[in-house]
Amino acid sequence: MTTSDGPSFEQALASALRAIDPLAALAELRGFPSLSAELRELASAIDPDGFRLTALIVARLRLERLIHGSPFAATWSDADPARFTAAFRRYHAEVPPAARFPTDEATCFEAWIDGCLVLEPGATTDLRRVTCATAG
Amino acid sequence: MPSIAVGLTLQPEPRYLELVEPLLGFVDYLEVTPETMWDPRPGHLGTNAFAELYFGLAERHAKGSQPHLPFVAHGVGLSIGDLDPAADPEREAWIQRLAQNHRRFAFRWMSDHLGTTTLAGETMALPLPVPPTPRTIAAIRARAPSLRRLHPLFALENTAHLFSFGPPLAEVDLFASVTRPGGFDAVLDLYNVWMMAENGKFDVLGALTRLDLRAVIEIHLAGGSESDPTWLSSGRRLLVDTHDQAVPEPVWTLLDAIGPRCPNLRGVTLERMEGALGPDDAHLLAYELKRVREVVSRWS
Numbered sequence: 001m002t003t004s005d006g007p008s009f010e011q012a013l014a015s016a017l018r019a020i021d022p023l024a025a026l027a028e029l030r031g032f033p034s035l036s037a038e039l040r041e042l043a044s045a046i047d048p049d050g051f052r053l054t055a056l057i058v059a060r061l062r063l064e065r066l067i068h069g070s071p072f073a074a075t076w077s078d079a080d081p082a083r084f085t086a087a088f089r090r091y092h093a094e095v096p097p098a099a100r101f102p103t104d105e106a107t108c109f110e111a112w113i114d115g116c117l118v119l120e121p122g123a124t125t126d127l128r129r130v131t132c133a134t135a136g
Numbered sequence: 137m138p139s140i141a142v143g144l145t146l147q148p149e150p151r152y153l154e155l156v157e158p159l160l161g162f163v164d165y166l167e168v169t170p171e172t173m174w175d176p177r178p179g180h181l182g183t184n185a186f187a188e189l190y191f192g193l194a195e196r197h198a199k200g201s202q203p204h205l206p207f208v209a210h211g212v213g214l215s216i217g218d219l220d221p222a223a224d225p226e227r228e229a230w231i232q233r234l235a236q237n238h239r240r241f242a243f244r245w246m247s248d249h250l251g252t253t254t255l256a257g258e259t260m261a262l263p264l265p266v267p268p269t270p271r272t273i274a275a276i277r278a279r280a281p282s283l284r285r286l287h288p289l290f291a292l293e294n295t296a297h298l299f300s301f302g303p304p305l306a307e308v309d310l311f312a313s314v315t316r317p318g319g320f321d322a323v324l325d326l327y328n329v330w331m332m333a334e335n336g337k338f339d340v341l342g343a344l345t346r347l348d349l350r351a352v353i354e355i356h357l358a359g360g361s362e363s364d365p366t367w368l369s370s371g372r373r374l375l376v377d378t379h380d381q382a383v384p385e386p387v388w389t390l391l392d393a394i395g396p397r398c399p400n401l402r403g404v405t406l407e408r409m410e411g412a413l414g415p416d417d418a419h420l421l422a423y424e425l426k427r428v429r430e431v432v433s434r435w436s
Binding site: 017018045050058096104 | 300
């Protein structure tokens with residue numbers, strides 16, 4: 001749905017749900033100058049609390065799918081919850097979810113991690129010494 | 137099965153299945169989510185071990201001369217409200233995979249959720265609301281014939297959304313529009329509509345009068361939870377359809393009020409999510425299943 005009912009309203013909505021700040025992204029979507037009157041009205045009616053909570057649940061479901069499919073992610077989350085969480089947040093915001101099943105999500109996450117994995121000097125398999133270079 | 141049967145969801149979790157097995161004497165049918173039995177392989181969707189676990193349970197608890205307890209299918213991933221033409225091939229493949237399951241399980245009826253689990257190709261996992269426009273309504277209703285070729289009884293469930301495009305009642309009206317005669321059958325989840333009424337501050341019984349209850353073939357019962365006020369900067373609490381708690385009393389009241397007004401009702405299903413059952417929950421589930429049986433027996 002765009003001004004001509006193409007897909008970009010849906011893309012913007014999907015991106016807003018994954019954004020680090022979903023409400024800021026939703027406000028930005030509402031302010032698109034090219035948005036049709038119908039779509040602007042629909043976007044304006046979205047309850048911000050409900051949207052924020054939905055975004056949290058979407059992230060949670062993706063996290064569960066990942067943990068279920070990736071022994072690496074499951075182990076990392078147990079060993080270093082703070083760094084894993086930071087990495088997941090970044091992954092969720094940067095990588096549009098395309099996986100329907102846990103193993104597919106695992107493949108996607110592990111490929112993304114391969115692109116940003118940094119091991120502290122001397123670290124071998126100690127996941128507490130793993131950092132994703134793109135994570136905060 | 138009885139004229140209005142009592143069902144229970146099965147979940148793809150061995151511990152859950154162990155805990156509910158002793159309760160299967162209280163039920164007439166089992167509800168399964170087909171995609172939880174799928175195992176993604178290159179180029180196709182295989183079948184995982186849960187399919188046979190479910191069949192084993194159903195065979196061990198068969199009633200009378202039946203080979204196994206009957207099954208019904210209730211999916212989440214059909215994404216019936218995704219109007220992007222790019223999503224059509226995947227939906228068609230999904231339907232074909234459902235047809236394979238139906239050949240094995242002989243589902244008494246099938247259903248999925250009203251909404252979309254995909255947005256512009258992104259998988260949200262959770263069914264999201266769709267804009268209640270005439271175009272959306274027409275497009276969803278146009279999908280009914282192909283799903284009826286899959287199964288003559290194919291229903292959509294009223295999803296519990298935390299936000300909507302428009303006032304909360306617009307979602308009820310959308311559900312009414314796609315389930316009125318000529319459209320889909322309906323699975324009426326009473327917790328979901330009660331939850332939306334509580335969150336959206338509308339009268340739930342008044343909302344239910346907007347539906348054509350002749351479309352309802354199944355009622356779902358579940359309990360949910362409240363969000364943590366620290367999750368939202370407003371500090372607000374919202375009910376969420378976690379389906380992990382006992383059925384709240386207002387939902388039992390709704391069941392009594394609405395059930396007798398559904399002339400084509402075939403079953404009432406008690407739902408629990410995976411991870412929601414502990415060793416001490418079996419007695420609660422047993423109580424709820426017996427209560428459902430007592431309620432539906434009064435309607436006969």
